[in-house]
Amino acid sequence: MSNSGPEIEQLIQLLARLPGLGPRSARRAVLHLIKKKDQLMIPLSAALDRAVAAVVICEVCGNVDTRSPCGICSDPRRAESGLLIVVEDVADLWALERAGVGAVRYHVLGGVLSPLDGVGPEDLSLDALVSRAPQFSEVVLAVNATVEGQTTAHYITDRLAGTGVKVSRLAHGVPVGGELDYLDEGTLSQALKARTAL
Amino acid sequence: MSNSGPEIEQLIQLLARLPGLGPRSARRAVLHLIKKKDQLMIPLSAALDRAVAAVVICEVCGNVDTRSPCGICSDPRRAESGLLIVVEDVADLWALERAGVGAVRYHVLGGVLSPLDGVGPEDLSLDALVSRAPQFSEVVLAVNATVEGQTTAHYITDRLAGTGVKVSRLAHGVPVGGELDYLDEGTLSQALKARTAL
Ligand SMILES: [Zn+2]
Ligand SMILES: [Zn+2]
Numbered sequence: 001m002s003n004s005g006p007e008i009e010q011l012i013q014l015l016a017r018l019p020g021l022g023p024r025s026a027r028r029a030v031l032h033l034i035k036k037k038d039q040l041m042i043p044l045s046a047a048l049d050r051a052v053a054a055v056v057i058c059e060v061c062g063n064v065d066t067r068s069p070c071g072i073c074s075d076p077r078r079a080e081s082g083l084l085i086v087v088e089d090v091a092d093l094w095a096l097e098r099a100g101v102g103a104v105r106y107h108v109l110g111g112v113l114s115p116l117d118g119v120g121p122e123d124l125s126l127d128a129l130v131s132r133a134p135q136f137s138e139v140v141l142a143v144n145a146t147v148e149g150q151t152t153a154h155y156i157t158d159r160l161a162g163t164g165v166k167v168s169r170l171a172h173g174v175p176v177g178g179e180l181d182y183l184d185e186g187t188l189s190q191a192l193k194a195r196t197a198l
Numbered sequence: 199m200s201n202s203g204p205e206i207e208q209l210i211q212l213l214a215r216l217p218g219l220g221p222r223s224a225r226r227a228v229l230h231l232i233k234k235k236d237q238l239m240i241p242l243s244a245a246l247d248r249a250v251a252a253v254v255i256c257e258v259c260g261n262v263d264t265r266s267p268c269g270i271c272s273d274p275r276r277a278e279s280g281l282l283i284v285v286e287d288v289a290d291l292w293a294l295e296r297a298g299v300g301a302v303r304y305h306v307l308g309g310v311l312s313p314l315d316g317v318g319p320e321d322l323s324l325d326a327l328v329s330r331a332p333q334f335s336e337v338v339l340a341v342n343a344t345v346e347g348q349t350t351a352h353y354i355t356d357r358l359a360g361t362g363v364k365v366s367r368l369a370h371g372v373p374v375g376g377e378l379d380y381l382d383e384g385t386l387s388q389a390l391k392a393r394t395a396l
Pocket of ligand 2: 256258259261268269271
């Protein structure tokens with residue numbers, strides 16, 4: 001590809017590192033961008049510049065936003081339900097927001113416990129969760145229905161036992177072995193409504 | 199997604215318009231970019247800026263490069279074989295270059311004839327091809343083995359009949375109904391070596 005110039009080659013290599021894109025689809029994407037230079041490539045370049053400048057991680061909950069505390073943490077109506085929903089990552093928070101689960105707050109763990117991958121309690125935002133939990137009437141563990149997710153849920157339940165806060169998990173409705181972000185919105189809503197005490 | 203800020207939402211919407219990405223994979227890609235801000239998001243933003251500024255379409259052959267005439271059209275060694283390879287789009291040119299087909303030149307049609315899609319001869323760079331062809335000893339039609347591709351090949355053969363230039367097509371080796379850009383490099387090389395006169 002040396003004939004296309006280093007600018008194009010580098011763009012292909014960077015796009016190929018995005019999840020869901022490989023070298024071939026990255027080449028197709030770059031050609032598509034070049035064909036749609038005014039309608040897509042230049043707007044994407046500008047949007048990426050703006051996002052780089054604007055995006056921050058919320059220091060309270062771990063959400064991605066353009067301010068910290070994020071819009072969810074700053075919204076006083078979000079406190080009324082008293083629900084704090086614990087998720088593995090921001091994609092799951094977005095999935096629950098798309099499902100319209102209501103005026104709740106979130107806590108993004110940043111992963112799940114996974115000894116095989118070297119992920120221990122100190123790698124997740126667990127201390128922050130224990131600190132926040134007493135401000136809520138109920139903590140809902142919305143972790144994936146995987147082995148690691150359920151191990152993490154047990155660990156969090158133990159950590160929160162001393163705080164007196166009620167802990168629940170999403171109802172079964174989440175398919176065993178399935179990942180939250182793949183579910184349809186109705187299933188997610190039902191699973192939250194039918195959550196069970198731990 | 200209104201809670202994530204317009205910068206993030208707009209970035210998702212633009213990425214979702216790339217081939218191979220939908221809304222869900224675009225959201226995953228944006229979260230991945232944000233997680234890898236220094237290693238991936240900022241370099242990608244810079245690479246896109248540079249590509250927007252640098253990329254041009256070669257006015258001779260239709261290739262994508264950072265100069266016009268492109269590196270292939272400017273390279274005098276590329277003239278020695280006397281071969282002009284006609285392709286539908288730049289992805290096919292790149293596929294042939296990756297296959298190492300040798301010191302050849304290319305002509306990018308910008309598509310294939312497709313009456314159903316409203317693509318007629320005037321929509322492809324056919325006049326430019328007819329003008330260029332007499333400079334070469336042989337024109338190789340490396341269009342996809344689809345109905346539209348073969349229709350286009352027949353049309354080009356007719357148009358070039360008056361020029362006296364030899365016209366060939368890639369050997370069968372290209373699977374019938376298959377697309378060039380999906381083939382492995384060995385198959386592409388073999389198909390060029392075994393090209394047949396029309
Ligand atoms: Zn927040
Ligand atoms: Zn050129």
